[in-house]
Amino acid sequence: MPFKWINAVALPILLFGVIIALWSTISEKIPGFPPPLEVWNELIVVLSDPFYNNGAGDQGIALQLLSSLKRVFGGFALAIAVGVPVGLLIGMSKSAQTAFNPYIQILKPVSPLAWLPLALFVFKDVDMTAIFVIFITSIWPIIINTALGVRSVSEDYLNVAKVLQLTPFERVFQIILPVAVPFIFTGMRLSLGIAWLVIVAAEMLTGGLGIGFWIWDEYNNLNYSHIIIGIILIGVVGYILDTIMGFIADYFDYRKRGRV
Amino acid sequence: MSAKPFLNIDHVDKVFPLGKGKEYVALRDVKLEIRENEIVSIIGHSGCGKSTLLNMIAGLDTITSGVILLEDREINAPGPERAVVFQNHSLLPWLTVYQNIEMAVKKVRDDLNAQEVKEHVMKYIDLVNLDHAKDKYPGEISGGMKQRVGIARALSIEPKVLLMDEPFGALDSLTRANLQDHLMRIQMQTGNTVVIITHDVDEAVLLSDRVIMMTNGPEATIGEILEVNLPRPRKRLELQHNEEYLRCRGAIVEFLYSKFAKHDD
Ligand SMILES: Nc1ncnc2c1ncn2[C@@H]1O[C@H](COP(=O)(O)OP(=O)(O)OP(=O)(O)O)[C@@H](O)[C@H]1O
Numbered sequence: 468m469p470f471k472w473i474n475a476v477a478l479p480i481l482l483f484g485v486i487i488a489l490w491s492t493i494s495e496k497i498p499g500f501p502p503p504l505e506v507w508n509e510l511i512v513v514l515s516d517p518f519y520n521n522g523a524g525d526q527g528i529a530l531q532l533l534s535s536l537k538r539v540f541g542g543f544a545l546a547i548a549v550g551v552p553v554g555l556l557i558g559m560s561k562s563a564q565t566a567f568n569p570y571i572q573i574l575k576p577v578s579p580l581a582w583l584p585l586a587l588f589v590f591k592d593v594d595m596t597a598i599f600v601i602f603i604t605s606i607w608p609i610i611i612n613t614a615l616g617v618r619s620v621s622e623d624y625l626n627v628a629k630v631l632q633l634t635p636f637e638r639v640f641q642i643i644l645p646v647a648v649p650f651i652f653t654g655m656r657l658s659l660g661i662a663w664l665v666i667v668a669a670e671m672l673t674g675g676l677g678i679g680f681w682i683w684d685e686y687n688n689l690n691y692s693h694i695i696i697g698i699i700l701i702g703v704v705g706y707i708l709d710t711i712m713g714f715i716a717d718y719f720d721y722r723k724r725g726r727v
Numbered sequence: 728m729s730a731k732p733f734l735n736i737d738h739v740d741k742v743f744p745l746g747k748g749k750e751y752v753a754l755r756d757v758k759l760e761i762r763e764n765e766i767v768s769i770i771g772h773s774g775c776g777k778s779t780l781l782n783m784i785a786g787l788d789t790i791t792s793g794v795i796l797l798e799d800r801e802i803n804a805p806g807p808e809r810a811v812v813f814q815n816h817s818l819l820p821w822l823t824v825y826q827n828i829e830m831a832v833k834k835v836r837d838d839l840n841a842q843e844v845k846e847h848v849m850k851y852i853d854l855v856n857l858d859h860a861k862d863k864y865p866g867e868i869s870g871g872m873k874q875r876v877g878i879a880r881a882l883s884i885e886p887k888v889l890l891m892d893e894p895f896g897a898l899d900s901l902t903r904a905n906l907q908d909h910l911m912r913i914q915m916q917t918g919n920t921v922v923i924i925t926h927d928v929d930e931a932v933l934l935s936d937r938v939i940m941m942t943n944g945p946e947a948t949i950g951e952i953l954e955v956n957l958p959r960p961r962k963r964l965e966l967q968h969n970e971e972y973l974r975c976r977g978a979i980v981e982f983l984y985s986k987f988a989k990h991d992d
C-alpha cells in the first residue's frame with residue numbers, strides 16, 4: 468500500500484524536524500550547548516577517520532567502540548557459558564530451583580555500578596573488572612529464560628521420551644533444548660542489551676579505552692558535541708546488536724520457520 | 728478363554744493423594760485379561776479413570792495396589808514394548824514427519840544400520856500412506872495426518888501393545904472414520920495388540936473384539952465386558968443394519984445411559 472509506505476517515511480522525517488527544532492531552542496537557551504549543525508559537522512570529522520591511533524589516550528571512534536564491544540562480548544560470552552547450564556539445571560530440578568531462587572532474586576536487582584568497586588579491588592585490572600561487571604549483571608535474564616524454556620517443555624514430549632527410554636543426555640539434546648533454545652535466545656538478547664547499557668557506565672569509572680570513557684573524556688575536554696555524537700553512536704550500535712541477535716534468535720526458533 | 732493372558736491387569740487400585748490426608752480412589756479392583764492380537768476398547772463416562780488405567784499400563788502412572796503383567800513380566804516403568812499414541816499426537820514440532828519416526832526407530836532399534844533404519848522408517852510411513860508428506864513438519868499437515876504419523880511412530884518401534892488414548896477424539900467425523908479404517912487395516916497386517924480408549928459407541932463396536940465398559944468414579948471399575956462377534960475385515964457400510972452390530976451398540980448405550988447414566992453435577 469503506497470499510503471502506508473509514504474507514512475513510514477514521512478512520519479519519522481516529520482518528527483525529526485520537531486526534534487531538531489527543540490534541540491536548536493535548547494542550544495540557544497543554554498550557552499555552550501552544541502546546535503545540531505555543529506554536531507553534524509563534528510560527526511563527519513569523527514567518522515572520517517575512525518581508525519586513527521595516536522597512542523593510549525587518543526584513538527579513533529571505531530577503535531573506542533571496538534574496545535567496548537570486546538569487553539561486552541567477553542562478559543556476555545561468560546554469562547552464556549555459565550547462565551545456560553545453570554538455567555538448564557534450575558529448569559530441570561525442583562531442588563536446584565529452590566536452592567538458587569533466593570540468590571537470583573536478591574542479586575538480580577543489584578546495580579552494575581555496585582559491583583564495580585568490589586571487582587576493581589579483586590581484579591585490580593580495568594578490563595577484567597568491566598568483563599566481570601557485565602557478566603554479573605547480564606547473566607540473570609539468561610538463567611531465568613533458560614529455566615523458563617525448560618519448564619515450558621510439554622508433558623507430552625517428556626512422555627514420548629519416557630516411552631522411548633531416552634537417557635538424560637538424549638532427553639536434554641533431543642527434547643529439552645529444541646524447546647528451550649528460543650527462550651535462551653530471548654534471554655541472550657535481553658542480556659546483550661543490558662551488557663551494552665552497563666559498559667558505558669563501567670568505562671566512565673574505570674577509564675582507559677572505550678566509548679564510555681571517550682564520552683567522559685570529552686566532557687572533561689569541554690567538547691560537548693562529542694558527547695552527543697557518543698550518545699548517538701551508542702544508540703546505533705545498540706540497535707544493530709539487538710537486530711543481529713533478533714535475526715540469530717529467529718534462525719534458531721523452529722516456530723519461526725513456518726511450522727507451528 | 729483358555730489361552731493364558733498376554734496382558735494381565737490383576738486387582739489394580741489407583742488412589743490419588745489429595746493432600747491434607749485426603750485421597751481420591753479413582754479405580755478399585757480392576758481385573759482384565761487381554762489376549763494377544765486382540766483389539767480392546769475401553770469406554771466410560773468422562774472422569775471415570777480410563778486414562779489413568781491406560782497410563783498405568785504404559786508405566787507413565789504408578790499403580791497403587793495390584794499388578795499389571797505383560798507376558799508375565801511386571802510393569803513398573805514406561806518402555807518401548809508398550810507404545811502410546813497420545814490424544815494430541817505429541818509429535819515433536821521441530822522434526823519432520825520422517826525425522827519424528829526416525830528418532831524413535833534409531834533409539835529403539837540400535838541393531839539396524841543406516842540403510843536399514845531408512846527402510847524401516849519408510850515402511851511405516853508407507854503403512855499410513857504418508858509418503859508425500861514425509862518431509863513436512865507437523866505444523867504443515869492436517870490433524871488427521873498428524874495422528875497417522877503418531878500411529879506410525881508408535882508402530883515403528885514394533886511394540887507388543889499399542890496403547891491409544893482417544894486417538895481420534897480431536898478429529899472431525901469424516902477424518903475419524905478414515906483413521907478407523909486405517910487402524911483396522913494396519914492391525915490386520917501387523918497383528919498388534921491394541922488397547923484403545925474412546926468416548927464413541929460406534930467406534931468401540933467397529934474396532935473392537937471386546938468392549939470394556941467402566942462404571943463411574945470414584946472407585947470406578949469394570950462394569951461389563953462385551954464380546955463383539957463380527958468377522959473381519961469389517962466394513963462400516965455393511966454393518967449399518969447388521970444385527971450383531973446393533974445388539975452391541977444397544978448394549979453399550981444401555982450401559983452408559985441407563986445402568987450407569989451420568990448426571991452432571
Ligand atoms: N493427579 C491426579 N490427582 C488427583 N486426581 C486425579 C489425578 N489424575 C486424575 N485424577 C482423577 O481421577 C479420575 C479419573 O481421571 P482420568 O483422567 O483417568 O479420567 P478419564 O476417564 O480419562 O476421563 P476423560 O474421558 O475425560 O479423559 C478423575 O476424577 C480425575 O479427577
Ligand SMILES: [Mg+2]
Binds near residue numbers: 777778779
Ligand atoms: Mg482421559
